[in-house]
Amino acid sequence: MPRAPASGKPRGRPPRGERNFAAIRGAEDMAFRRRILTAAAEIFAERGFATASIDEVARRLGATKGLVYHRYRSKGELFADVCEDGLRDITSRLEAIAERRDRAITRLTEAATLHAGDVLARTALHRTLAEAASGTAAAALPEMEADALSGLGALRERYEAVFVELIAGAADQRDLPAGRDTEMLGRIFVAALDAPLAWSPATLAGLAGKGGLIARQLAYFAIRGAGASDATLAEEFSR
């Protein structure tokens, strides 16, 4: 994060004018980082990690290559930041739902709708996350840079663990059948919500503007697949 130069003054709160300047600089900086991450996810999703380039990301932004290299020394570093930023963002929204005091099945339904909606709204980001999980991006990198991606596995596991806990909680509260392999069910559950990642660009274009409706259909399919009764489904999806 860039700071206003201290210019020999004692440390502490900068004078009012400088403080605002730093805040504006910081906000502009964040906005530009966000634009880079969005454009990079698009390029990674369209071309795959191996074929994508920082040049192309800069072209998509209408910025110079140097402006992007100023922040990311390599394509691997940019890929890792796209994935980490995206995973942290959706994980914090997921955890906010998981920590509520509602029944587990209600929180699971909202979590499923959140995930499916995010996949439809930010398909490029989720395709990029899927490539990170598959290991093909790491295979295309020199060993040192591949290590930078290894932390993503733990983030992804933490994310999926929230779904597994909600499924187990709903089974404890008898809103889902008991005695199931909740870990396996969680894996199937999240992958079913990821369904749009397998759809062609033409299919997705045809569904533009219907994201909310489709997210609910995906969540309904997954909650029903996990074993919710018709009475539970009616209650959860009437809200």
Add this chain to the structure above:
Amino acid sequence: MPRAPASGKPRGRPPRGERNFAAIRGAEDMAFRRRILTAAAEIFAERGFATASIDEVARRLGATKGLVYHRYRSKGELFADVCEDGLRDITSRLEAIAERRDRAITRLTEAATLHAGDVLARTALHRTLAEAASGTAAAALPEMEADALSGLGALRERYEAVFVELIAGAADQRDLPAGRDTEMLGRIFVAALDAPLAWSPATLAGLAGKGGLIARQLAYFAIRGAGASDATLAEEFSR
């Protein structure tokens, strides 16, 4: 397909000795093609299309690069053959189920179990098919070669259409709820069965030998998600 040389003799059935020779040559040829396709699917799945090379496929086989180039002029041609051969094979098995005289829900259950089982048994092939569907492989190819991949889209659509028809048939026979968007349901249904493609290599390794059991769990999840009643599920999954 190579043939024994005709050596000036009239056309027609070759003499017995030559006939056997040609048959053996043909069978060896097919076996070698199959070995190439299997190794190529593994390399494409591990590294992604853009980073994979014919060299690596040859190394995996313990064959020379020339032996592979003798059959495939380019990586794009090899990729297209892996996908087309794989899709034709599973489509013919799917159609054999779809054409039976059982109730649609029974055929749908078997089709779902077939697909999930094949994804678990030939994960590398299905990852390669997913890359073909996503369009990233075509983005990495020169335009002329990318055209060679465009036929795969139609094959994939035909495959998914079989599931959509079975879902519609099961709704007509009242084994699934009526009045649903069967095309959307079909897309979610097949993607849910593809769940293992999103699982990490470590997860898949831990499930080795349990393919049949997991295929049934996936099929159960998808059939239930599509709306089958508990009575229908009990009947279909007690076989």
